[in-house]
Amino acid sequence: MKLHSVYLFFFCTVFSLFSLSKQTNVKARIKSNSVLPSLNRLAVDTRVQLRSRDRTYLAPIQSNGIFEFVNVSDGTYALDVLSIEYEFAHFRVDVNGSMVTPYYLTKGHSWTQTSKNLSYPFSVRALSQHTYLFQPRRFSLFRLLKSPMMLFSLAAVGMLLILPHMKVDPALLEQAQQEMQKKRQ
Numbered sequence: 515m516k517l518h519s520v521y522l523f524f525f526c527t528v529f530s531l532f533s534l535s536k537q538t539n540v541k542a543r544i545k546s547n548s549v550l551p552s553l554n555r556l557a558v559d560t561r562v563q564l565r566s567r568d569r570t571y572l573a574p575i576q577s578n579g580i581f582e583f584v585n586v587s588d589g590t591y592a593l594d595v596l597s598i599e600y601e602f603a604h605f606r607v608d609v610n611g612s613m614v615t616p617y618y619l620t621k622g623h624s625w626t627q628t629s630k631n632l633s634y635p636f637s638v639r640a641l642s643q644h645t646y647l648f649q650p651r652r653f654s655l656f657r658l659l660k661s662p663m664m665l666f667s668l669a670a671v672g673m674l675l676i677l678p679h680m681k682v683d684p685a686l687l688e689q690a691q692q693e694m695q696k697k698r699q
Contacts, residue, residue, distance in 0.1 A: 537585040538612050540564060541635045542593070544579040550600055550640035553579050560597045562638075564607065566590060592619075593638075600640040605632075 542562075546553055553575075562581045564571040566589050573581040586609050593616070595602035604619040616636045651657075658664060 537587055538609060538614065540583040540586050540591075540593075540607060540609065540614055542581060542616070543635060543637050544575060544581070544595065544602075545637045545639055546579075547639045549643055553577070555599070557597060557599055560595065560599075563594045563596055564591045565594070566592070595638060597640075599644055601642045601644060602638055602640055605636070605638070 544550075544553060544556075550556070556575065560575055562573045562575060562583075564573070564583050564586065569587060569589070569591075571583045571586060571591075573583050575581045588609050588611065591607045591609065593605040593607050604621070606617040606619050608615040608617070614634050616632045616634060618632060659668075
């Protein structure tokens with residue numbers, strides 16, 4: 515029984531060393547540009563995510579913009595910067611042994627259609643700043659009057675003012691009263 519436990523311990527140790535040798539670190543940097551002039555403008559909760567179908571890695575961003583994923587398994591990953599204020603470029607990262615190959619992804623294209631591979635370690639830049647609040651439009655009487663609700667209201671008021679002053683043909687009025695009396699009977 516002790517011999518089995520020694521073999522099991524030896525097998526687990528060798529297997530864990532083998533699996534650790536297949537993992538590598540992925541490192542990159544966020545650089546400032548005209549959209550993000552200073553890295554100090556990034557929110558504190560901004561993170562970088564490296565994800566595949568079965569694994570997800572998260573890394574914090576250091577004050578100098580460098581982030582690193584430790585012990586990443588072999589595979590193909592999507593790298594996204596999770597920021598509430600800025601939209602960043604998207605990347606595909608292939609990890610094969612100790613070799614890391616990043617590709618720039620373009621929106622609207624498939625996962626396999628990538629640009630040329632980038633040099634490693636690569637740089638990530640902000641593409642745009644999110645706009646959540648918009649200035650309300652100024653008040654305009656013309657815009658108010660041309661709205662459908664206001665047009666219907668004005669038409670109803672106009673009918674109330676015009677109809678009582680219209681002259682009705684007496685013969686037509688008498689015929690309408692007779693028809694109403696017939697319906698009541």
